Amino acid sequence: MRVKPLVALLALTVAGTGLPACGRSAPDGGTPPAPVVAPAPSGGVAATSPTGAPAARSGLGGPAAGASPRPSAKAGALRAGNPGGGADVPAEARAVDTSKPTRTIGSGTAASCTSAAVVKAVAAGGVITFDCGPDPVTIRMTATAKVRNANGPRVVLDGGGKVTLSGQGRRRILYMNTCDGAQGWTTSHCQNQDHPQLTVQNLTFADGNSTGERAEGGGGGAIFVRGGRFKVVNSRFVRNRCDRTGPDLGGAAVRVLSQYGNKPVYVVGSTFDGGVCANGGALSSIGVSWVVLNSLLSDNRAVGTGANPARAGTPGGGSGGAIYCDGDGFTVRIAGTVIEGNKANEGGGAVFFVSNDRTGTMRIENSTLRRNPSDGFETRGYPGIFFLGARNPTLTGSTLS
Template sequence: MRVRWAVVVASVTAVTASMSGLAGMPGAAASVAASGATGSGSASGVVSASAPGNPSGRAFVPPEARAVDTSRPSRVVGNGTPASCTSQAVVAAVAAGGVITFDCGPRPVTIKMTATAKVRNARPKIVLDGGGKVTLSGGGKRRILYMNTCDQAQGWTTSHCDDQETPQLTVQNLTFADGDATGQGADGGGGGAIFVRGGRVKVVNSRFVRNRCDPTGPDVGGAAVRVLDQSRDRPVYVVNSTFGGAAGQGGVCANGGAVSSIGVSWVILNSVMTHNAAIGRGANPARGGTPGGGSGGAIYTDGNLFSVRVAGSIIENNSAKEGGGAVFFVSNDRTGTLLIENSALRRNRSAGFETKGYPGIFFLGAGRPKVVRSTLK
């Protein structure tokens, strides 16, 4: 896909929101080519033969955001055959922690999860690397991967669960398909493929397709990924990854058809988010007589002091029934910042409201969004 860059002049019209439906609204660098992801199977057929992410993206990827070396794994799921790569083996490996790789044979394989893989909070490091050939499927029935430092069932390791350095979770070279967190209300729900609270998480060279979470609710979100409480307010890195990617492959949730968070910063580099949808109704807080939701077709963020940076990425053909067809960003105390650089945001439909001069974006934060060498249309 060829991206035509355009400069958005800094003197763009001051941020004012269209009032339609707004009542009640609260105030990678080439050297990182990384781990050789090639393509993965899915629960209902092959997703794509191409690598995930935006091949034209040239955003520099800092060392801490890059794929982890898995040449010496702590444990391996499978013994060389597809049949040996089971849900039970994945669940056990994630619980044990360490660097996890797969040996499922030479061809792409889908592992249908019969239970959610849960990180134990005493494990300092969990790396899950599918080698570009593994799809983890929730089968449209369950969330795929879960980490929560405040969930005592996974082990209580500190007295300040909302701000601790570990566990540190990396998912790389994997496809997450057909995860569904509908009805999972703990800590606000969301995260059809991956739910994380606490520690740190990063996503590298991965693909998310057809994931779901609750269809209504004013703050539930993240059909693919939901994140809360990152250690020392460090950002979630998403690098060389695809959310959706084609018609019928996107995520669907009340808010945040791709990703969602509260009080968490994001750095999204050289990635693609397309065909995701926020399908709730009534915004946040919910208008009278509505269940709430419908904002952030691709990205939904809320909180006070946090930041979102999108660089070298493509966000297009996403939709929101309320605000922010591409990005919904609300910093309640107006300290948060949004930066979009060397990216293309196109054809993201905001059915209710968006910020004047910024197609596909609803922004309440410090000043105006900063848009550099990017297309918004």
């Protein structure tokens, strides 16, 4: 059975007339005079799976025994995320053991680590590491690396803390789409299959740009994913871009559509800085659950105008300075994370969350959200957040200001 085109997914965001989340008629949400502080319960916060999220699967590429979500000593100088976050990281969200790689990019020198080598290795799949010499290296991508759906089922890209993949401000860096026939159809239900399982870890993604990419609705300046499974561990995303206008496209760093069984995308110990897009200056999704742990999202911007659906005479967009989530049947958990200095022209300077069927939930634990202005609208009492879901966001041990 062929999957319905993404138009059907995008229609979720405009279902129902006058959706209050998507225009300036949204509830007035003036910032309260003092920060919103949610105390932690005695005994601390138990790190659990997001409400309603499926149980963890080892198939995502679990770590070796005793593995940590932080890189090993050989991983170089890269230190990303919020080191003091303290949120527990479940086994399936930790870094994958790459001590026995399937293939290695490079032969010991910076010159041997090329865009063509990255493209070839990603297409071949498996556990991929780099051997680019002793010093940090930037690989200037001259083409987007694309996952072949029949190869894997795991695709792990580990930069060892010393590798930057640069889109040079011209192109998207990494692409996976189980419903793209050009990358091979492997099941009759491409929108809900458990492979490939893509992990990026100990890497920097810089200057990706998907502007003008229209397939699957666009977005995903550094990485675009549809289907399978996806996680990010100890990685940095800097100065990534996607289209500046549009009511629903987004994700200057990462755009995700469809994950197997609505299992969450894990983002662990990672940094998102300086991203610019119509919506979601860092992360964006439709109908996808997220667990963001011990991370830092700063100085990202949603620069569209007109919200979603777009007001008459506007191109649309401008919501979710850092994170933009829309659709049905998803959850978001943010723990041990700092979200600061992001901005939205419309709603949700930090987070824009609209569950069209009002089943979605969001939990914020031991996190700080500060200085995230929403120039259009936000939910009263939750500075930096616009939220429509099953109930108000649950705050534990967190500060919003």
